[in-house]
Amino acid sequence: MRPSLPPGLKPDGGSSKKCDPSPYPLVSDMSIQNLLVQKEGPKAFIVFNRPEQRNSITYEMWREIAGIVGELDQDPAVRVILLTGAGDKSFAAGADITQFKTQRSDPEGARAYNEVVDNALKAIENAKKPVIAMINGYAVGGGLELAVACDLRISSDHAKFGLPAARLGIVISFTDTRRLIHLVGPAYAKEILFTGQLFTAQEAREMGLVNRVVAHDQLRPFTLEMADAIAQNAPLSVQGAKKMINHCLEDPALNRVDPQDEHLHLSCFMTEDFKEGVNAFLDKRKPVFKGL
Secondary structure, three states: OOOOOOOOOOOHHHOOOOOOOOOOOOOOHHHHHHEEEEEEOOEEEEEEOOHHHOOOEOHHHHHHHHHHHHHHHHOOOOOEEEEEEOOOOEEEOOEOHHHHHHHOOOHHHHHHHHHHHHHHHHHHHHOOOOEEEEEOOEEEOHHHHHHHHOOEEEEEOOOEEEOHHHHOOOOOOHHHHHHHHHHHHHHHHHHHHHHOOOEEHHHHHHHOOOOEEEOHHHHHHHHHHHHHHHHOOOHHHHHHHHHHHHHHHHOOOOOOOOOOOOOHHHHHHHOHHHHHHHHHHHHOOOOOOOOO
8 A cells, every 4th residue: 555645745656765866875775665755845854654553663764864864954955854744643653662672672772772763863953954843643752752853843733742651661861851841841741751641732732842733634734834934034044043042952051152153143244145135125025045
């Protein structure tokens, strides 16, 4: 059976291959089937493509995510990266638990597995470009951790959220816990982790876990409209804002600001995009930013 993608996302030629012809050499043949990459103008989609398994993420998929994100982050044609799940039931239902007995059965195996997961999440969090989670269904366990690592989370009103680590005898990492606390605060983080229960999209919105909740059939158009709005802005401004926000979260007292970044807010006045923005405002036209 051909995998079902979210509306508007179609594999090139109907096959389970990447939709864009440009090479991504870090992607293995197996992961091409399970991770689809599609470009649409300045937007790039990474699609978790295991709908029969609710898009649960295998070790091999975790291993490839960092490389895919890294290459899209370096692609000058891409300004926004979006993550979503194939079908309309699940964004990503966490790590593939069927692999736990072979790959996380002892501390050494768990350490190696967790390092690969951590690399994937850090690649998303530290990407220069904004990353949006378009959450079309279940975002559970590692799937929720992926969404939390993104910059923005847009949710279908059908989506469900949870971190059932306590039901599996797992403790999530300090880094994952910190990301969760930054979003929802310590009280909700404790509720999510202590109970291990699933929360509705509306409850997730009340917690601050997601930015917006929209009707299921409006998820794609709403998310793409937001992505397009971001893509039309000055790339260096968007990237600078992300860099500053992330640094402020990790270093609230600003004691560890890199000397090269100390005057980041002033360096924009030296860019071609700044000149274009001013000229477009004075000419009463839309600016055309080039990231220069």
